[in-house]
Amino acid sequence: MYDQLIKHRELQSRRSFLLNSGMGLGAAAFSSLIGQKGVGAENALHGTARAKRIIFLFMAGAPSQVDLFDYKPDLHKLFKTELPKSVSKGQRVTTMTRGRQQLIAPTMFKFARQGKSGVWLSELLPHLSTVADDLCLIHSFNTNAINHDPGKTSFCTGSEIPGKPSMGAWLSYGLGSLNKNLPDFVVMPSAFWSGRVNVQALYARLWGSGFLPSRHQGTSFQSTGDPVLFLSNPKGIDSNVRRRMLDSLAELNRKHYTEIGDPEIQTTIAQQEMAFRMQSSVPELSDISGEPEHILEMYGPEVKKPGSYARNCLLARRMAERDVRFVQLFHRGWDHHSRLPDNMRGQCRDVDQPTAALLKDLKARGLLEDTLVVFAGEFGRTVFGQGNITREVYGRDHHPRCFSGWVAGGGIKGGMHYGKTDDFSYNVVENPVHTRDLHATMLHLLGVDHNRLVFPFQGLDQKLTGVEPSRVISEIIG
Numbered sequence: 001m002y003d004q005l006i007k008h009r010e011l012q013s014r015r016s017f018l019l020n021s022g023m024g025l026g027a028a029a030f031s032s033l034i035g036q037k038g039v040g041a042e043n044a045l046h047g048t049a050r051a052k053r054i055i056f057l058f059m060a061g062a063p064s065q066v067d068l069f070d071y072k073p074d075l076h077k078l079f080k081t082e083l084p085k086s087v088s089k090g091q092r093v094t095t096m097t098r099g100r101q102q103l104i105a106p107t108m109f110k111f112a113r114q115g116k117s118g119v120w121l122s123e124l125l126p127h128l129s130t131v132a133d134d135l136c137l138i139h140s141f142n143t144n145a146i147n148h149d150p151g152k153t154s155f156c157t158g159s160e161i162p163g164k165p166s167m168g169a170w171l172s173y174g175l176g177s178l179n180k181n182l183p184d185f186v187v188m189p190s191a192f193w194s195g196r197v198n199v200q201a202l203y204a205r206l207w208g209s210g211f212l213p214s215r216h217q218g219t220s221f222q223s224t225g226d227p228v229l230f231l232s233n234p235k236g237i238d239s240n241v242r243r244r245m246l247d248s249l250a251e252l253n254r255k256h257y258t259e260i261g262d263p264e265i266q267t268t269i270a271q272q273e274m275a276f277r278m279q280s281s282v283p284e285l286s287d288i289s290g291e292p293e294h295i296l297e298m299y300g301p302e303v304k305k306p307g308s309y310a311r312n313c314l315l316a317r318r319m320a321e322r323d324v325r326f327v328q329l330f331h332r333g334w335d336h337h338s339r340l341p342d343n344m345r346g347q348c349r350d351v352d353q354p355t356a357a358l359l360k361d362l363k364a365r366g367l368l369e370d371t372l373v374v375f376a377g378e379f380g381r382t383v384f385g386q387g388n389i390t391r392e393v394y395g396r397d398h399h400p401r402c403f404s405g406w407v408a409g410g411g412i413k414g415g416m417h418y419g420k421t422d423d424f425s426y427n428v429v430e431n432p433v434h435t436r437d438l439h440a441t442m443l444h445l446l447g448v449d450h451n452r453l454v455f456p457f458q459g460l461d462q463k464l465t466g467v468e469p470s471r472v473i474s475e476i477i478g
Contacts, residue, residue, distance in 0.1 A: 045174060049447030050411025050477070051372040052178065055316050055327045056167065057355060059347075060152060060202065061195070061334030064381035064396050065404035067107040067344055070139050070425045071120040075106035075383065079391065083384050087424050094146060096337060097386060097397045104424070105385030105394040108341055117415025124348040127356035133415040134359055134368070135406045136476050140419025140428040143379050143400045143435050148200045148335065151378030151400070155435050156206040156328075158464045165210035165455075167439065168326035170464045172216040173209075174453045175446060178323035181281035183219040185326045186319060191223035191307025194346025195333030202330055211457040215267045218328065221315070223307025227286045239279070285318055298360065300353040310354035317361045320371050334377055338387045338395040359408060372410030372445055374438070379403055383424045402428045407438075411445050413478040436470035444472040 066072065083102040110123045115132030128135070145151035150160035157164040165173070168185030177184045187207045193199070207218030221227045257265040288296070288303075291314070302308040309331050316327045331351055336343045355375065362368040380403025381396035402421045408414060420430035440450040443464065450470065454461035 045447055046449040046452055047444070047447050049445070050370070051409070051445045052370045053320055053323065053325050053327070054167075054171070054372045054374065054410070054442060054446070055320065055358070056329070057351075057373065057375045058152075058155070058328060058330050059334050059351070059375065059377040060330050060332045061148070061198070061200065061336075062151070062377040062379050062381060062398060062403070063334045063347070064107075064336065064340060064344065065139070065402070066381060066383055066396070066425050067109055067340065068122045068124060068348075069120075069137055069404035069406070070402075070421060071111040072106070072383075072423060072425055073111075074423065075104060078104045079106055080104065080389060083424060083426070087422060087426050089427070091401060092146060093382070094398050097382070097384070102382070102384035103389055104383055105389050105396070106391075108392050109344075115415055119415060119417060124344060125352050127353040131356050131359045131408075134363070134408045135414060136408065136412050137404060137406045137417050138419055138433055138438075138473075138476070139402070139404045139417060139421055140431050140433045141376065141380070141403045141405055141435065141438070142428055142432055143403075145379065146398050146400050148378060148398075149203075151398075152200075152202075152206060155376070155378050157208075157210065158436065158439055158466055162203075162205050163208075163210055164462075165212045165216070165464070166205075166207045166218060167442070167464065168207060168218050168328060169209040169212050169216040170443075170453060171326050171446065171448075173212050173455070174443075174448055175325060178325055179281075182285065182319070182322055182324050184324065185216065185218040185328075186324055187218040187220045187328050187330070188312040188315065189220070189330040190309045190312060190332065190350070193309070193331060193333035194350050195336065195343040197333075197339070197343060198335035198337060199332050200335065202332070206330075207328060211462065212455060213263060213267050218326075221286075227282050281322075285322065286315065288314060288318075295361065299357040302350075303354070309350050310357075313354040313358040314361075317358055317365075317367075320362060320367050321365065336381070336395055337397065339393065340395050341392055362409065368409040370410060372412065372442060373408045374405070374442070375407075376405030376438075377403070380425075383426055399426070402426065407476070411477055413476055416476070418473070418476050431475070433473060434470065436465045436468065437473055439464050440470045441473045441476075445477070 080103045083104055088102060111120050114121050114129040117133050119132045119137055121129050121132060143151060143154060145154050145160050153162055154160045157166050172184035189202055209217035219228060253265050253268060296303050299310045299314050303310040303314055305311060312329050316329060319327050333347055362371055379398055379400040382399045386395035386397055402425060418431060419433055422429050443450045443453060450463060450465045454463050
């Protein structure tokens with residue numbers, strides 16, 4: 001009996017220690033977040049917010065900057081000549097082109113100046129060209145990862161090592177919710193895509209919460225059935241019955257929490273309550289039947305197809321209206337090691353019109369000024385070709401040293417190019433932008449100092465931008 005009493009006291013002591021120390025760490029993290037400002041869903045943590053929300057259009061597989069954004073008019077003169085060693089500088093390549101001749105494959109697509117600003121865009125993007133003056137094209141992106149999985153993981157979580165919190169999770173943790181009836185962070189992968197070659201899987205860790213509380217992880221919307229799994233009540237269960245069940249379960253969970261102090265129990269209670277509210281809010285969000293026909297036409301014919309990129313763009317606008325903090329669309333099929341021109345045409349048909357429509361729709365509703373829209377893939381593509389290279393048939397290998405993307409809205413200057421690559425779109429020669437710099441800039445536009453948004457884990461004050469230097473790209477902010 002005495003031994004059992006001692007064990008019980010030891011157990012209670014351990015519980016008390018874990019509870020108190022856990023709350024202490026939480027309080028420290030909270031204090032580091034709020035600084036002198038205080039926390040609120042509509043208040044920036046560390047500075048003046050230019051944006052309230054982010055829509056991230058992630059082109060998984062890595063689009064070729066040479067064929068879309070980075071205009072190099074003189075490359076056609078160098079068709080099938082070898083990339084100079086003074087340019088390649090012995091940089092690493094994948095095993096797919098290692099030891100082979102690096103023969104230049106100029107784009108077969110024409111470029112033209114677009115908008116009043118005269119930014120250069122490929123003929124593959126006729127709809128995006130109509131909103132050129134809203135775009136800030138960044139040509140000097142670079143990353144450390146040369147393969148898809150670490151590249152996507154790095155872009156989405158700030159680290160090539162799996163298990164870190166994703167961008168949206170950090171924002172949910174740092175800024176809280178703007179709409180109590182919808183998740184802070186929603187993910188929508190396209191259900192189909194045109195470039196059905198070399199399509200890599202998407203993993204839930206790309207929108208996971210890592211070491212942050214699990215309530216901050218992204219909620220993935222499905223293309224068929226319930227938008228969120230198990231959203232509908234089973235047969236014979238109505239909302240009143242579900243309400244009574246949740247109340248009883250919450251009471252049990254609260255009792256359990258007082259006994260062991262596990263913060264994940266509080267997360268479970270909160271998530272169950274959110275799920276209950278989402279039974280009303282998500283069907284209303286997902287129902288586009290009330291959208292005017294001219295809006296549907298603007299997004300293109302595939303908007304009526306659930307799971308399409310076009311439908312997801314429209315839903316992203318609807319989420320922006322309802323103040324979802326972070327919306328991330330994934331569109332796969334951009335890994336073009338062969339038959340790039342044909343595959344690129346298909347991919348651009350998928351995304352060009354809906355993306356332009358999203359920007360126009362946000363702008364018309366006064367939402368673009370406080371919504372940051374980002375368009376990028378995990379890395380770029382080589383100027384040298386793969387396979388049997390002709391003027392109209394070629395592929396491109398992975399290239400992390402430079403690639404292009406764009407940002408718009410949310411305090412960004414439109415109608416401009418930023419950063420510069422050499423004449424071969426192979427090295428950054430002006431204003432390099434690492435993916436960490438993009439993360440720092442995204443946070444800054446939301447009023448958050450990337451060096452102060454931290455969470456204590458494994459003896460470090462962890463942050464989205466990691467431990468290496470990163471900077472806010474102040475030159476592109478209006």
